[in-house]
Amino acid sequence: MQRTISTDVLVVGGGTAGFGAAYAAASQGARVRLVEGTSKIGGVMAFCPGMPWGGGFPIGRSIGGVFDTLTSMLCTMQPPLAEIRPSTLENFGAEVIYDHEAAVFAMFQMLEDVGVDIHLNTFAGSPLLLGHRIIGVDCYDRTGPLTIEPAMVIDCSGDGDISAKAGVPFALGDGRGNMMGVTLSFSMLGARWEQVFASDDPYFTKEATRGIAEGRLHPDLAKLYLMRGFHRDTVFCNSVHIRGVDGTDPQQVTKATQEGRRRCRQLAKFLIDCVPGFEQARMSELGPTIGVRETRKLEAVHRILARDLAAATKFADGIVCCDNPIDDVMRSDAAMTHHAIVAQGNYYTIPFQAMVPREIENLLFAGRLVCADPAAFASVRGMPQCMAMGEAAGIAATIAHDRRLTVQALDPAEIVAALSVRGVRGLGGEALSDYAPALER
Ligand SMILES: Cc1cc2nc3c(=O)[nH]c(=O)nc-3n(C[C@H](O)[C@H](O)[C@H](O)COP(=O)(O)OP(=O)(O)OC[C@H]3O[C@@H](n4cnc5c(N)ncnc54)[C@H](O)[C@@H]3O)c2cc1C
Numbered sequence: 184m185q186r187t188i189s190t191d192v193l194v195v196g197g198g199t200a201g202f203g204a205a206y207a208a209a210s211q212g213a214r215v216r217l218v219e220g221t222s223k224i225g226g227v228m229a230f231c232p233g234m235p236w237g238g239g240f241p242i243g244r245s246i247g248g249v250f251d252t253l254t255s256m257l258c259t260m261q262p263p264l265a266e267i268r269p270s271t272l273e274n275f276g277a278e279v280i281y282d283h284e285a286a287v288f289a290m291f292q293m294l295e296d297v298g299v300d301i302h303l304n305t306f307a308g309s310p311l312l313l314g315h316r317i318i319g320v321d322c323y324d325r326t327g328p329l330t331i332e333p334a335m336v337i338d339c340s341g342d343g344d345i346s347a348k349a350g351v352p353f354a355l356g357d358g359r360g361n362m363m364g365v366t367l368s369f370s371m372l373g374a375r376w377e378q379v380f381a382s383d384d385p386y387f388t389k390e391a392t393r394g395i396a397e398g399r400l401h402p403d404l405a406k407l408y409l410m411r412g413f414h415r416d417t418v419f420c421n422s423v424h425i426r427g428v429d430g431t432d433p434q435q436v437t438k439a440t441q442e443g444r445r446r447c448r449q450l451a452k453f454l455i456d457c458v459p460g461f462e463q464a465r466m467s468e469l470g471p472t473i474g475v476r477e478t479r480k481l482e483a484v485h486r487i488l489a490r491d492l493a494a495a496t497k498f499a500d501g502i503v504c505c506d507n508p509i510d511d512v513m514r515s516d517a518a519m520t521h522h523a524i525v526a527q528g529n530y531y532t533i534p535f536q537a538m539v540p541r542e543i544e545n546l547l548f549a550g551r552l553v554c555a556d557p558a559a560f561a562s563v564r565g566m567p568q569c570m571a572m573g574e575a576a577g578i579a580a581t582i583a584h585d586r587r588l589t590v591q592a593l594d595p596a597e598i599v600a601a602l603s604v605r606g607v608r609g610l611g612g613e614a615l616s617d618y619a620p621a622l623e624r
Pocket of ligand 1: 549
């Protein structure tokens with residue numbers, strides 16, 4: 184039986200960007216439906232359980248907004264289920280480490296509290312267009328087809344299927360089809376931190392070199408990124424990267440996930456056998472699928488360029504601050520980099536117009552499908568920034584719907600002002616440094 188429902192705002196994808204978008208739009212009074220293909224809110228965050236939220240504290244100050252609300256909620260629980268700490272990686276500032284299940288629960292709860300209608304296990308298949316507007320999105324869940332008729336659509340799917348099918352031009356990866364490596368993560372429980380982290384090399388290069396030389400580790404494991412998890416004596420392993428996988432191709436994702444499992448099991452055994460402190464540890468929280476960093480980047484009114492970020496540009500339509508390094512991971516045959524993009528002590532903002540398509544009048548997008556050149560993308564893609572991009576898109580969609588405006592006709596200054604009212608910091612000419620350091624909370 185064909186089902187049809189209508190909504191003010193349809194958010195496609197319930198990752199960190201979709202969470203921010205749905206929360207913001209619903210808390211501004213819009214009727215919001217969020218469609219998520221899997222069984223969990225979080226996206227990459229749910230596929231890589233325990234991955235820290237990095238980039239939320241440019242020059243040591245919180246970006247504010249929905250990221251702050253969520254972080255504060257977890258940090259002030261009794262007992263606290265998140266904490267803010269310095270990253271062990273070069274050129275990254277502070278990050279939030281959290282109890283994964285508590286964070287996913289809190290995000291769902293926040294969405295429920297503002298009245299978002301959440302459809303898990305529901306896949307958005309294709310848009311129905313009338314001129315330059317999306318008048319329906321054909322979805323599918325276990326009971327069959329479901330058409331959602333939205334006034335506004337926010338594509339937060341990471342891969343941009345709906346936008347691409349609606350005719351929004353895009354670049355795959357770096358424009359030549361080279362996408363960053365994908366990763367399968369896991370944790371080790373019962374690892375003795377004092378021993379594991381006795382040396383200050385965050386990449387365990389000595390041990391990795393030995394493992395590769397002995398044929399026990401894949402050659403792409405020359406740097407093992409192992410970090411303290413939220414709970415004592417847990418270690419989060421964000422190390423197994425697989426090159427050349429197109430995250431929009433389900434078969435490639437399937438194969439890469441099994442290959443990732445093989446390499447993760449190999450690595451866990453190596454840690455137990457060869458790295459002091461892991462003798463009594465065991466593997467846990469192996470990701471249900473690979474985490475995909477990069478696929479389609481949609482074409483927008485404004486393309487974010489690395490040279491503008493390097494100049495610490497604060498765009499007039501900037502919607503969130505950022506000082507993340509160029510976090511590039513194994514595109515084609517390249518290595519991993521964490522080079523700073525902006526001078527230490529400075530930051531840039533991400534412009535709203537990088538989430539606005541040129542033609543479709545009721546579509547916005549947010550998160551890792553933002554319009555950016557490859558180096559800029561490698562900097563802007565952190566989860567706090569994805570939440571904030573979503574928040575800005577949610578506000579903008581609500582304004583467009585209330586006033587019957589096209590997204591191209593929106594006044595960015597109004598969106599920036601609304602974000603500032605919601606506690607997003609450092610926008611509209613105000614320096615981020617005017618605010619109290621986040622680490623003193
Ligand atoms: C391995 C890895 C490590 C990373 N490390 C860090 C880190 O340490 N710190 C940090 O801050 N950032 C990190 N990042 C970057 C960050 O996680 C991502 O950029 C961010 O999570 C992207 O969020 P998103 O919401 O845009 O997309 P996603 O998280 O990809 O979410 C998209 C969601 O949309 C759903 N979806 C897709 N298509 C459809 C459809 N057609 N219908 C319905 N649902 C759909 C998906 O199931 C998914 O839940 C990492 C990324 C990866 C992959």
